[in-house]
Amino acid sequence: MEIALLGTGGMLPLKNRFLTSCYIEHEGKAVLIDCGEGTQVAAAKAQIKISRINVILITHTHADHITGLPGLLLSISNTDRTEPLDIYAPKTALNMIDALLTIAGRLPFEVRVNTLDIKNETSQQLKTIDPMLELRSLPLKHTTVCLGYSLTLRHKRVFLPEKADELGVPLRERKTLHNGESITVDGREITPEMVTSDPRPPQKLTYVTDTLPIGQIAAFAESSDLFICEGMYGDPEKKKSMNEKGHMLMQDACSLAVKADVKELWLTHYSPAEPDPSVYKDKLRRIFPKVRISKDGRKTTL
Amino acid sequence: MEIALLGTGGMLPLKNRFLTSCYIEHEGKAVLIDCGEGTQVAAAKAQIKISRINVILITHTHADHITGLPGLLLSISNTDRTEPLDIYAPKTALNMIDALLTIAGRLPFEVRVNTLDIKNETSQQLKTIDPMLELRSLPLKHTTVCLGYSLTLRHKRVFLPEKADELGVPLRERKTLHNGESITVDGREITPEMVTSDPRPPQKLTYVTDTLPIGQIAAFAESSDLFICEGMYGDPEKKKSMNEKGHMLMQDACSLAVKADVKELWLTHYSPAEPDPSVYKDKLRRIFPKVRISKDGRKTTL
Numbered sequence: 001m002e003i004a005l006l007g008t009g010g011m012l013p014l015k016n017r018f019l020t021s022c023y024i025e026h027e028g029k030a031v032l033i034d035c036g037e038g039t040q041v042a043a044a045k046a047q048i049k050i051s052r053i054n055v056i057l058i059t060h061t062h063a064d065h066i067t068g069l070p071g072l073l074l075s076i077s078n079t080d081r082t083e084p085l086d087i088y089a090p091k092t093a094l095n096m097i098d099a100l101l102t103i104a105g106r107l108p109f110e111v112r113v114n115t116l117d118i119k120n121e122t123s124q125q126l127k128t129i130d131p132m133l134e135l136r137s138l139p140l141k142h143t144t145v146c147l148g149y150s151l152t153l154r155h156k157r158v159f160l161p162e163k164a165d166e167l168g169v170p171l172r173e174r175k176t177l178h179n180g181e182s183i184t185v186d187g188r189e190i191t192p193e194m195v196t197s198d199p200r201p202p203q204k205l206t207y208v209t210d211t212l213p214i215g216q217i218a219a220f221a222e223s224s225d226l227f228i229c230e231g232m233y234g235d236p237e238k239k240k241s242m243n244e245k246g247h248m249l250m251q252d253a254c255s256l257a258v259k260a261d262v263k264e265l266w267l268t269h270y271s272p273a274e275p276d277p278s279v280y281k282d283k284l285r286r287i288f289p290k291v292r293i294s295k296d297g298r299k300t301t302l
Numbered sequence: 303m304e305i306a307l308l309g310t311g312g313m314l315p316l317k318n319r320f321l322t323s324c325y326i327e328h329e330g331k332a333v334l335i336d337c338g339e340g341t342q343v344a345a346a347k348a349q350i351k352i353s354r355i356n357v358i359l360i361t362h363t364h365a366d367h368i369t370g371l372p373g374l375l376l377s378i379s380n381t382d383r384t385e386p387l388d389i390y391a392p393k394t395a396l397n398m399i400d401a402l403l404t405i406a407g408r409l410p411f412e413v414r415v416n417t418l419d420i421k422n423e424t425s426q427q428l429k430t431i432d433p434m435l436e437l438r439s440l441p442l443k444h445t446t447v448c449l450g451y452s453l454t455l456r457h458k459r460v461f462l463p464e465k466a467d468e469l470g471v472p473l474r475e476r477k478t479l480h481n482g483e484s485i486t487v488d489g490r491e492i493t494p495e496m497v498t499s500d501p502r503p504p505q506k507l508t509y510v511t512d513t514l515p516i517g518q519i520a521a522f523a524e525s526s527d528l529f530i531c532e533g534m535y536g537d538p539e540k541k542k543s544m545n546e547k548g549h550m551l552m553q554d555a556c557s558l559a560v561k562a563d564v565k566e567l568w569l570t571h572y573s574p575a576e577p578d579p580s581v582y583k584d585k586l587r588r589i590f591p592k593v594r595i596s597k598d599g600r601k602t603t604l
Contacts, residue, residue: 038343041317
C-alpha cells in the first residue's frame with residue numbers, strides 16, 4: 001500500500017495547509033479518505049493520480065471533510081475513467097452526499113453510495129480495489145455522527161514453483177492452487193498448502209479524526225502499521241475546549257498509539273490556530289517515540 | 303471601490319492558480335462575485351476580510367463558480383458577523399444554492415437568496431452595501447444559464463460649506479440638503495443644488511465570464527472603468543472549441559473592450575491547459591492597449 005496524507009489541516013483550509021485527506025493506492029487502484037475543499041489541489045500537489053480512485057470513504061458531513069467532493073468527481077471525469085466509483089459513508093450522510101452529487105451533475109461513470117452502520121464496528125471487503133482488502137469502520141464520538149476507518153491488506157500465500165515441480169503439477173493448474181483451490185494430479189489430491197508458504201503478514205492502516213479519544217479506538221487501531229490520528233492542539237490547556245468540541249489533543253493521540261501498540265503514528269487535522277505543530281515534537285516523543293508531526297503530502301509505502 | 307481579483311483560473315483549481323472570483327469593497331462592506339472551490343483560501347492569500355462580504359453574486363451553477371460557498375459561509379461564521387448576507391443568482395441556481403446551504407448547515411447570520419431575471423438585463427440597488435451602488439445583470443450565452451454583472455457606484459453631490467454659510471443654512475439642516483432634500487430658511491427655499499456642486503462621475507465595474515462573446519456584452523460593459531472578462535485561451539486555433547463550449551478567446555475579450563470603450567480590461571478564467579497566459583500580451587495589446595493579463599490577487603482602487 002502506498003499512502004499519501006494529502007493535507008493535515010482541520011476546520012478550514014489555509015494558504016499553507018490543505019484539509020486532512022488520505023490517499024491509499026494498491027496495485028494501481030486507490031481509496032481516498034475524506035475530501036474537503038481543495039483536496040483535488042492537494043492531490044495534484046502530491047502528484048497522485050485521482051483517476052485511480054475507486055473508493056471514497058467519508059468520515060462525517062462537516063464541510064472540511066466533504067465539500068471537495070463535486071470538484072474532485074468533476075476532475076476525475078476529465079480523465080478517461082469509466083468504471084464505477086464507490087462512496088462509503090455513515091448513513092446519516094446520505095442527504096449531504098446527494099446534495100454534493102447534484103452539484104457535480106452528470107458524470108461519465110457511475111457513483112454508488114454505500115452506507116455504513118453507525119452503531120457498531122463493521123467490516124467489508126473492498127472488492128473494487130482488491131479482494132484481499134478489508135475495510136472496517138468504527139463509530140467515533142464527535143458533535144455529529146463520525147466513523148473511523150481501518151484498511152487491512154491480506155496477502156496471498158507465496159507460491160513455491162520448486163514444490164510444484166516436485167509434485168508434477170502442470171503449469172496450467174498452478175494458478176488454481178495459488179488461488180486456494182485443491183486439484184488432483186494422477187489421482188492424487190494436491191492442496192494449496194503443499195505448494196505455497198505462509199503469506200506475508202497483513203498490513204493495516206487506521207485513520208481516525210474528529211473524535212474524543214474514546215477507548216474503543218485503541219482496540220480498533222490495534223497493531224496498525226500506520227495510525228493516522230487527529231491532534232488538534234499540542235497545548236494541554238486546550239483539553240477542556242477539545243472535550244466540548246469532540247476533538248482530542250496530540251497527547252491523546254500518542255496515548256492511543258501506545259495502547260494500540262501501533263508501529264507508527266502520523267498526527268493530522270491541526271487547528272488553524274496551531275501554526276507550527278512541530279514545536280511539540282520532543283514532548284510527544286516522550287509519550288510515543290514513533291510519532292510524526294505530519295506535513296501536507298507526507299508519503300510512505302507499507 | 304477597492305477591487306481584488308482573488309483567482310484567475312477556470313474549470314478547476316490548480317496548485318498555482320485559484321478559481322476566478324472577484325471581491326469589491328466599498329466603505330467597509332463588500333460584494334463577492336463567484337465562489338469556487340478554494341475561494342476562501344484565495345481571499346486569505348489576498349488578505350481581504352471575508353467578514354465584510356454582505357453580498358455574494360453567483361454567475362451560474364458550474365462547480366468552479368459555486369462549490370466554495372459552504373466553506374466561505376462557515377469561515378465567515380467564525381468571524382463575529384451577525385448581519386444578514388444576500389446571495390444574488392439566476393433563478394435556475396436555486397436548487398444548487400439550497401444544496402450548498404444544506405451543507406453549510408446552521409449559520410449565525412441570515413442568508414437571503416435573491417433571484418435575478420434570466421431573460422433580460424435588469425438592475426437593482428445594493429442597499430446592504432451602499433444606497434448609491436447599483437447592480438445590473440445581463441443574461442449571457444453559455445452551456446447553462448449564466449449572468450454577467452455590473453456594479454455602478456454613484457456619488458453624492460459635493461457639499462459646499464461656504465455656500466451654505468453665505469445662505470445662512472443652520473448646521474443641523476445641512477445633512478438634509480446633502481441628502482437631496484430642500485429646506486426653508488427664513489421663509490426662503492434652499493435647494494440642494496444651491497449648496498452642492500456636481501458629483502464625481504460614477505464608477506463602473508463589469509464582470510463577465512463563461513459566455514460566447516455576444517454583442518450585448520459591449521453595451522452592458524460600456525464605459526466601464528474596469529472590465530473583468532474571461533479569456534480561456536490566447537491561441538486562435540482554439541476558437542472552434544470555444545464556440546462549442548460557450549467560452550471566448552482572450553482576443554474576443556479585447557475586441558469587446560474596444561467596442562465597449564472601457565478604461566481597462568483584466569483577463570481571467572484561463573484554461574488549466576494555458577500555463578502562461580502572459581505570452582499573448584504583445585498580440586493582445588495590439589487589439590486593446592489597456593489589457594492586463596491578470597494574475598491571482600490583482601488589486602486596484604477605482
